[in-house]
Amino acid sequence: MLAGGHDHRYSQANAETMTESPLAAARRAPRETWVVVGAVAASQYLNHAYLVLFPPILAVLSGEFAVGLAALGVALGVQGATNTAFQLPFGYLADRYDRTLALGLSSVLGAVGVVLAALAPSYEWLLAAQAVIGVGVAGHHPAHYPLISDATPDDLMGRAYSVYGFGGSLGFATPPVLLASVVAAGYSWRLGVGAIGVVGLLFGLLVTLLFAVGVDDGVTRPNRDLGAGEGADRPVVARVRAYLRGLTASRGVLVLALLALVTSTAGWGFTSYVVVFLQDGYGLSLSRANLALTGSYLVGAVAVFVGGDLADRVSAGPVMLASFAALSALVAVFAVGVVGPLVAVGLVLLIGGVRSVAGPARSKLTDALAPSGATGTSFAVTTVGVMLGNAVAPPAFGYLIETAGREAAFLGVAAVSLLAVGITVGLLTRFGDA
Template sequence: MVDVLAAPQHVKTDSSLRTLTAISVAHWVSHFHLFVLPMLFPFLKAQLGVGYIELGFALTVFGLVSGLTQAPIGYLADHIGARKVLLIGLCVGGCALIGLGLHLSYPALIVSAAVLGLANSVYHPADYAILSAHMDVTRMGRAFSIHTFAGFVGGAVAPAIMLALVATVGGLGALIVAGAIGPLVALLMIAMSLPDASAADRRADGVQAPQQNVLTPAIMMLTIFFMLLGLSNAGINNFGVVALMSGYGVDLAAANFALTAFLGASAVGVLAGGFLADHTRRHGQVAAAAFGINAVIMLVIATVNLPSLLLTALMTSAGFLGGVIAPSRDMLVRNSAPPGAAGRAFGIVSTGFNFSGILAPLLFGWIMDQNLPHWVFGASVAFMVLTVLLALVTDRKPQGKSEIPDSRLVHS
């Protein structure tokens, strides 16, 4: 990490490293909190006496609120400061889980999911605003990759942490402890003197980005691409454990281990994908190839009852390939964004993930309620095939545009 942020001035290096560390820890929390409720589905189902579609509805509420509030939160960060917005988001998200742990009921679950969705909308606008303002522009891409990696790690360790918490303090205690991490990290941000970033900070060089139309066909196509990516992963992330337990005869510990391996390999794949993305401009073909192999792996899992060891090995391979896609996915967005409009472009295409967050819980919850656990993986295969086709189409879209974005990437 020190090499990533190497700078001529020692003080500047220390400041950049501290800022990146603080923002990466916050991103770790955001992804960890994403998995708290899904990892507790078996506990919540038993305690609340509801079906998986009711539990899935809570995740739909989360996705809906997060999708509707992400853009307004971005404007808020520009006006009152990204640091303040980030600190508030950490505390609000933590309190949502603590409150649910103190008063568990289905209405409280829905309220908690809504508040968590609001908190989740904070991280990307605030994180990227602060990083953009305080990282060396020549190393911005590598700083972003570390930020992304930290988020993947947060999701990767969530199943193991939640399993350990349930075993030691019970389901309600697990909610409270998981929630307390948010305010504690907010205090850590303050102790680390996390710098702020406002619109004025990011225009300190006097350069005003031109206002351009970013609702281009390429950007809209990428929004659908992001939605399909989200749908293909959501069933595995949120319902993989319960699907493996009910349809494959896998116990809770083995199912959680397989999902942890899947998510952990995704984190490693992000770093590997960064090197791959730097050595090719055919990012759509990279994404298509990785997801094509993933579709074959998931088809095997969907149709064959495998021994736990082989199942975990295939889940690990699929997770790694899914992580490899992330940098190429982001390169596609950058290459399609008009000059000076990368932020708005990423904001628009990221709503594809929000759409998938709304649709996926209901779809996969319905699949589980129909006692079709193998179709959690089967539906993922279908979405992966669609993603492969769209990636190949999208890769051809930018061919006629200016090469400015690519040259900009070479120096980042």
């Protein structure tokens, strides 16, 4: 049993699994684990694609809507803000009522927002579409993580989260190469964005049907029954207050949310403007800069399996510390511009790998520290940190680029990554490791 006391349906395997190969572990995973993890990984693929639709084409959008980078940073931040605002409502829905409903509703809303963005005739319309995308994306983590947690044996949790992270990394990698190719071929960016939205809408309907009829109720229903203190007969205000009190009771999860805020700020600061930096600072063309960004996500997609395996074989803490420290050092070297364009591309690839290694470890630690019956809410809380970083980083670092320059902004990213090391040390000292 994990430290959080979760009611997983599978017993923890003995210590022999610590030397088990990833392939052997995958072979003994139950069929339902494969179905659930595969489906939510595909959902995360689309979820992450929605998050990075516009960084690869900021220059194109700036010209079409006649706005600067700071204004487009606000548009990116709007998505993060609505995403943040709806995390806890979706967490409440997933933990208290129905995970399938949370997943289906968020999947459809996110896809609708993407289609609206593709049709945007003005900057204001784009802002509204970004808000809808943010609401849709908000429901994924609160639904995804409890589904994985209840469908996966405890000793395979890190590897399951790595498969999930792999889907997310591929999602990040798709828009840069797809949209750059569409624009390079002479077509409008709207064609690529619209295609992603239509595919997402179809998938949302299919995945909702899959979980409604093809997955056991022991996975899709909440682990926590509504008792006397939380029943539907109580006033809504009283239930919300009880819910919020429960959130503040788990100090470890709150610290993890702070850590998520810091690492997300660094990550989104880098991702949002690395294409611009490679173009203006290192002289790469738009297509080559976007190819480098795509490559970083592909390297990250492979590295996430390394992180998941290490999280299961060793523990979460050392993996996280090594990842954050390496990220800070690599971004600092990239920022000061002492290397040539080819080495800069190599640094972008390495950064994509080292930052992905920490993902499964942080997810496993969150699962371990989450109170029993509140897995979805706990991941919603940490995702609030992620989305606050998503909301803050684009306008903040966009402003820094315009006022202090590219180098200062990316050195700021490196400093924020170094702060994550200190927070992780404090977290592990106070609450232990998974």
